[in-house]
Amino acid sequence: MKAAYDPTKVNQVLSRLGVQMKKDRAGFWVDNSYGIRHAPPFRHGKPEAGLWFRTRGCGHDRIGGCVMCDYGAGPDSVTPDEMINSVRQGLETLPTNLYHLLVSPLGSFLDEWEVPKAARIGILQLMNNTYYESFSFESRAETINDWLVSECCSLLSFRPLKVYVGLESANPWISKYCINKALSLDVFEHGIRTLSDHDVQSVSNVILGTPFLSPNEQIQDAVQSVLWAFSRGTTECCLFPTHVKKWTSLVWLYQMGLYSPPSLWSYVEVLRLLGPDICSKIELSWYSTHKYQDPNLVFSPTTCDQCYETVIRYLDSFDETADFEFILKLVNFECSCKDLWRCELAVLQSDTILNRTINAYELIGSRLLHSWWDLNREEVLQRLTIEADAYSWIK
Numbered sequence: 001m002k003a004a005y006d007p008t009k010v011n012q013v014l015s016r017l018g019v020q021m022k023k024d025r026a027g028f029w030v031d032n033s034y035g036i037r038h039a040p041p042f043r044h045g046k047p048e049a050g051l052w053f054r055t056r057g058c059g060h061d062r063i064g065g066c067v068m069c070d071y072g073a074g075p076d077s078v079t080p081d082e083m084i085n086s087v088r089q090g091l092e093t094l095p096t097n098l099y100h101l102l103v104s105p106l107g108s109f110l111d112e113w114e115v116p117k118a119a120r121i122g123i124l125q126l127m128n129n130t131y132y133e134s135f136s137f138e139s140r141a142e143t144i145n146d147w148l149v150s151e152c153c154s155l156l157s158f159r160p161l162k163v164y165v166g167l168e169s170a171n172p173w174i175s176k177y178c179i180n181k182a183l184s185l186d187v188f189e190h191g192i193r194t195l196s197d198h199d200v201q202s203v204s205n206v207i208l209g210t211p212f213l214s215p216n217e218q219i220q221d222a223v224q225s226v227l228w229a230f231s232r233g234t235t236e237c238c239l240f241p242t243h244v245k246k247w248t249s250l251v252w253l254y255q256m257g258l259y260s261p262p263s264l265w266s267y268v269e270v271l272r273l274l275g276p277d278i279c280s281k282i283e284l285s286w287y288s289t290h291k292y293q294d295p296n297l298v299f300s301p302t303t304c305d306q307c308y309e310t311v312i313r314y315l316d317s318f319d320e321t322a323d324f325e326f327i328l329k330l331v332n333f334e335c336s337c338k339d340l341w342r343c344e345l346a347v348l349q350s351d352t353i354l355n356r357t358i359n360a361y362e363l364i365g366s367r368l369l370h371s372w373w374d375l376n377r378e379e380v381l382q383r384l385t386i387e388a389d390a391y392s393w394i395k
């Protein structure tokens with residue numbers, strides 16, 4: 001079975017860090033077989049909900065995963081019948097008047113290692129038996145193929161479907177060395193095209209807040225990644241500001257003083273730079289901690305106590321109405337924390353992204369990887385440096 005990630009793009013240092021961070025992972029999926037998230041305020045005025053069901057987890061998570069991800073994993077023993085029953089139970093708790101429903105595993109719906117064929121078919125049949133108007137799920141680009149997409153469309157009676165596909169960053173060096181996405185951009189493009197061939201909408205997930213990048217570089221990378229995804233035909237993008245969560249590589253970097261989440265002012269700045277046309281096709285996600293009540297949260301993107309509620313209110317209003325006026329209100333809003341954020345943006349970095357990444361790797365290697373680092377350090381740092389040659393602003 002094909003892996004749901006590109007093995008040639010796996011970053012050994014960040015993967016090993018991820019595996020260590022997750023090895024004693026407890027959490028939600030030990031005691032729960034499904035999770036529900038209602039999404040007030042309703043996006044573009046329409047009621048939506050998300051239903052996640054327990055699986056053995058994302059295949060990429062198993063080997064360390066992306067630095068920010070805390071999706072978690074159930075036991076290997078979860079059977080297709082259990083997955084179908086989890087979704088059935090979850091559906092029974094949902095209101096009947098939803099417009100849109102996301103039904104997703106912990107990683108990729110189309111990955112048969114995670115969601116075997118019997119579970120996929122049974123769950124799609126359950127979705128098709130509801131009265132909701134449209135559906136979505138998440139799946140990595142590697143798992144998307146013509147045959148599977150066609151099967152999904154047919155089992156859902158060709159009702160509107162969208163698929164969330166993780167991109168995070170469209171810069172291959174950042175994707176590999178700062179996020180450990182293990183993704184080939186060619187495969188991503190192919191996935192987006194395949195969805196489009198079947199009239200399935202694609203939503204490219206992009207993050208703001210990549211480690212080892214300065215606040216300014218994080219903003220530029222998020223903007224460039226959104227623009228790249230649209231240039232390759234994605235229907236929408238979903239913009240996530242990164243949170244520090246338990247059991248992730250990011251929490252270790254945070255504890256070592258090597259990371260802090262982006263300011264919500266950076267989030268607003270990305271939206272400002274993208275402008276009203278692009279923003280009408282942007283889904284906001286995870287900008288507010290109120291909405292998610294995630295027990296894994298350690299530190300979240302924020303502003304200050306004086307303005308936080310107002311900032312969230314305007315972002316909620318934009319999410320609900322897609323009216324760019326709410327973003328402009330935030331652009332024109334002043335607060336002392338915004339001045340501090342501006343000062344942070346203006347700081348000239350004394351070091352390059354490459355050197356910041358190398359310094360972090362040295363710490364990860366010496367503190368956690370010991371003999372493996374001693375054996376592999378030279379080769380890892382050499383490759384990291386050679387591959388940075390393609391990007392003058394990283395060196």
Ligand code: SF4
Pocket residue numbers: 058059060061064065066069070071106107108140166
């Ligand atoms: S972000 Fe997606 S691909 Fe990455 S580890 Fe988490 S579930 Fe897997």
Ligand SMILES: [Zn+2]
Pocket residue numbers: 303304305306307308335336337338
């Ligand atoms: Zn403030």
